Amino acid sequence: MTEERGLDKGAELHAAKGEPLASSQESLPAKLGAELIIRFYRLLKAADFYNRNNIHINKLTLDLFQIINAFIQAEGALSLKIIRDTFFSNKIRMPMKADQYSFLKNFSQEMAKKCIGEIEFAAEVGEEELRDFIYLLALLEEKNESNYLFINKQLEVRRIQNIVVGKLEFFISQEEIASSDEQKRQAKKTYFHSIHLVQEMAEGVKKQKMVNIRKAKHLMENTVNSIMQDESTILSLANIKNYDEYTFNHSVNVAIYAIALGQRIGIPKKLLSHLGMAGIFHDSGKIKIPIEILNKPENLTPEDWAVIRRHPVFGAETIMRVKEWGELSARMIHGAFDHHLKFDLSGYPKLSRKRNLSLFGKIITLPSELR
Numbered sequence: 001m002t003e004e005r006g007l008d009k010g011a012e013l014h015a016a017k018g019e020p021l022a023s024s025q026e027s028l029p030a031k032l033g034a035e036l037i038i039r040f041y042r043l044l045k046a047a048d049f050y051n052r053n054n055i056h057i058n059k060l061t062l063d064l065f066q067i068i069n070a071f072i073q074a075e076g077a078l079s080l081k082i083i084r085d086t087f088f089s090n091k092i093r094m095p096m097k098a099d100q101y102s103f104l105k106n107f108s109q110e111m112a113k114k115c116i117g118e119i120e121f122a123a124e125v126g127e128e129e130l131r132d133f134i135y136l137l138a139l140l141e142e143k144n145e146s147n148y149l150f151i152n153k154q155l156e157v158r159r160i161q162n163i164v165v166g167k168l169e170f171f172i173s174q175e176e177i178a179s180s181d182e183q184k185r186q187a188k189k190t191y192f193h194s195i196h197l198v199q200e201m202a203e204g205v206k207k208q209k210m211v212n213i214r215k216a217k218h219l220m221e222n223t224v225n226s227i228m229q230d231e232s233t234i235l236s237l238a239n240i241k242n243y244d245e246y247t248f249n250h251s252v253n254v255a256i257y258a259i260a261l262g263q264r265i266g267i268p269k270k271l272l273s274h275l276g277m278a279g280i281f282h283d284s285g286k287i288k289i290p291i292e293i294l295n296k297p298e299n300l301t302p303e304d305w306a307v308i309r310r311h312p313v314f315g316a317e318t319i320m321r322v323k324e325w326g327e328l329s330a331r332m333i334h335g336a337f338d339h340h341l342k343f344d345l346s347g348y349p350k351l352s353r354k355r356n357l358s359l360f361g362k363i364i365t366l367p368s369e370l371r
């Protein structure tokens with residue numbers, strides 16, 4: 001069904017108002033294919049909002065009904081197939097005009113979400129049958145590969161024999177595979193560099209050495225870029241657990257999750273790098289906590305906890321001492337100081353007066369609780 005075929009001499013068709021939609025020299029799919037998709041998409045979207053007897057739905061169903069049956073009258077049947085954003089109607093690749101592009105793209109995305117790649121009308125359909133079908137389509141679960149089976153079953157139950165749907169076929173080109181591999185490789189490199197950097201930083205701070213701020217900022221920019229390209233790759237890396245270097249991995253993971261969260265809530269790209277830096281250094285105060293307490297295999301005593309609870313203050317002090325942080329400094333201090341405070345300030349350190357949790361503190365709190 002995917003091969004193109006020569007141009008058919010389509011019958012002269014008339015749209016709802018009885019006007020020809022295009023010149024008679026064009027093939028039927030070329031003439032009416034895009035219009036068919038546009039009407040389909042409009043009705044499908046409207047079915048998300050209105051009930052099936054709504055006046056708007058009546059009008060859109062009639063529009064679609066007329067164009068589908070016009071196709072069937074001329075060609076005996078109508079099949080629609082979507083392959084990677086390209087539409088084929090009755091096996092003919094549908095030409096796309098610039099002003100139709102967004103409709104076709106939206107429709108193909110909508111169908112991809114529903115995992116439906118093919119719709120066939122074997123004979124003329126009734127308006128009610130079409131309405132049933134559209135509401136079945138509209139109510140489908142997203143990303144369920146069995147959706148086509150569900151629809152076909154439901155059509156059978158309703159004794160609608162003229163409509164059959166098929167599964168969406170995924171075609172991934174070699175270039176896409178290569179570029180996603182490259183993307184994963186880069187994300188991995190960034191991730192392990194980040195861990196190494198936090199390690200280096202911790203050593204540097206301990207030994208009162210210079211901290212390589214430029215390198216840190218650069219890495220965070222790379223992390224932001226990786227997340228913006230493909231959130232899933234870097235987030236799956238963030239699940240790696242290595243207990244020997246727990247704090248380092250944890251800090252990198254917190255930075256990654258914080259960036260992903262920040263991106264979701266619309267924080268601008270430059271601030272996302274800052275957020276990542278604040279995430280990476282949020283636990284930097286732990287370098288002042290004796291390692292025997294951090295790695296204690298037994299339960300911690302109340303005294304141990306009292307020491308551990310000081311790490312947000314130690315972290316804020318450490319960051320304050322690094323002069324090169326510049327405008328980043330205040331946000332990083334908040335990230336370190338606030339990350340165990342909790343939203344109602346019931347956490348630690350105890351505050352002498354109430355205030356709101358900083359935005360960076362709020363964001364970093366969430367992934368920092370993940371263990």
Ligand SMILES: [Fe+2]
Pocket residue numbers: 282283311339340368
């Ligand atoms: Fe912490």
